[in-house]
Amino acid sequence: MFRHHPARGRRTAGLLVTALATLSAGLAAVAPAPPAHADTATLGELAEAKGRYFGSATDNPELSDTRYTQILGSEFGQITVGNTMKWQYTEPSRGRFDYTAAEEIVDLAESNGQSVRGHTLVWHNQLPSWVGDVPAGELLDVMRNHITHEVDHFKGRLIHWDVVNEAFEEDGSRRQSVFQQKIGDSYIAEAFKAARAADPDAKLYYNDYNIEGIGPKSDAVYEMVKSFKARGVPIDGVGMQAHLIAGQVPASIQRNIQRFADLGVDVALTELDIRMTLPRTAAKDAQQADDYGAVVRACLAVSRCVGITLWDYTDKYSWVPSVFPGEGAALPWDENFAKKPAYHAIAAALSGGGPAPGGDCTATYRVTSRWQGGFTAEVTVRNEHSAPITGWTVTWTLPGGQSIGNVWNGNLTVNGRNVTVRNAGYNGTLGGGGSTTFGLQGQGAADIPADVTCTPGQSAGTPAQ
Known part of the structure; x- marks a missing residue:
């Protein structure tokens, strides 16, 4: 392990320590799709x-x-x-x-x-x-x-x-x-x-x-x-x-x-x-x-x-x-x-600092409340680059035993365990560094999906594939 002397401001690492303190209940920042x-x-x-x-x-x-x-x-x-x-x-x-x-x-x-x-x-x-x-x-x-x-x-x-x-x-x-x-x-x-x-x-x-x-x-x-x-x-x-x-x-x-x-x-x-x-x-x-x-x-x-x-x-x-x-x-x-x-x-x-065609976006999923048999969650969609994006699509796979009842501030499509949420008509355009959120209500355990990804450039109303 690393021993480290206390100090003001940023410090060098001495001895690597064990695990990070557990994140607050229900929070997970889920990795976006790579550029x-x-x-x-x-x-x-x-x-x-x-x-x-x-x-x-x-x-x-x-x-x-x-x-x-x-x-x-x-x-x-x-x-x-x-x-x-x-x-x-x-x-x-x-x-x-x-x-x-x-x-x-x-x-x-x-x-x-x-x-x-x-x-x-x-x-x-x-x-x-x-x-x-x-x-x-x-x-x-x-x-x-x-x-x-x-x-x-x-x-x-x-x-x-x-x-x-x-x-x-x-x-x-x-x-x-x-x-x-x-x-x-x-x-x-x-x-x-x-x-x-x-x-x-x-x-x-x-x-x-x-x-x-x-x-x-x-x-x-x-x-x-x-x-x-x-x-x-x-x-x-x-x-x-x-x-x-x-x-x-x-x-x-x-x-x-x-x-x-x-x-x-x-x-x-x-x-x-x-x-x-x-x-x-x-x-x-x-x-x-x-x-x-x-x-x-x-x-x-x-x-x-x-x-x-x-x-x-x-x-x-x-x-x-x-x-x-x-x-x-x-x-x-x-x-x-x-x-x-x-x-x-x-x-x-x-890679040069530039986004993929249409820009890159990230989706961060967190549980906002939970009860026996159900939960609510919020997903933050963020444009990671300086160029604006017009439209976004967030996808994930439902954990076992989980289902989605409804979504607000987005358009929901469910195909088996595959969930797709596209932007609503009013929150699809995100300027450089801009973000928006959508919410959902689900049934089952409040497990956080492991594969939440965001893809830019698809506008509201695009038919599910």
Whole structure:
């Protein structure tokens, strides 16, 4: 599991935790049909077509979950070892190295043809206790030795190393870690030099949170990178963790990525998730989807933004609820591995940001009331793109024992267990980002259908097929 230090604002994931807090009764955001232009491509494949990677972090406890590993191995082109490359695991006692757990993940990624990012060599957290006891005069050599040993062990197998992680405070001052206190400002540059000597081919990154937008902390990192480039310190990239909040993506994110790129370094979004206040609602899902799309487009707009990594991909294993009580649902797959609207927003952005002919829409189904033998539900239809759509059709398969009595704000057709609802005459046209709702009354258990999809472009009164 990941241990994580509490902090204000967005935080990096330390130790992946178990399941996301259960969603409020009856709520499910159901994945829309994939865009027509991306219906057979994975996120990894779509990113590769743009000259980027799209990946996920993972941790060893999740690897016994076969459904999880199937998606992990098929959807992504890159893996980050979220936990077990950290110092407490790789050098638990001085001079004794153990890469068994990290190797399990690297081996899995290699068997799937996925590239691997190394995370992380020097961090103030998740250190074995003995590091703090090292005398000041010895710590630089201890740090160099740790970096040299670990980087050399994985030499030739990793594309990136997060060499130093989270060395700055929010105001741009240096974090007073054991390395800062006992070695001083030079420890970051010395860490990069040791990593370069151990593997000249791996790209070396500085990684931090709350540096996605322009502000005191990102300014301090910018000045450090600028100084390193001027002094010949071997830095190749900056990792912006991107632990974000729905509705609060920094407006300056693309401009900030570009200014780092202009220094001559690559940029990667290394730990992306976008959390919300629970419980989930259709409106929150829609905002989150917009935000994921915006972040992906910001990366694609800068040629030196080389890739994006989710901090694990499913709410089932998100770190967020354990660190931010009352918040969660931060990832593009829910805790049952269903794709959320965010997934399709990412796919659309990676495909070029344009909708399929006529636009794309999503349908989010939630139960609004229930009683013995019946229920009511509401479905929110949303146009996910800037171009308007004229007409929409929502379909799903009735769960066993369920039937639909009537629908309002839509036109209902039922063929066996196949349900089709088309727009009414007055709510078929949706502007960019616009939404509408229809309601229904059903009989039977209030089970939520698993395959609710939305298709744009069919107007009210279109005969059922």
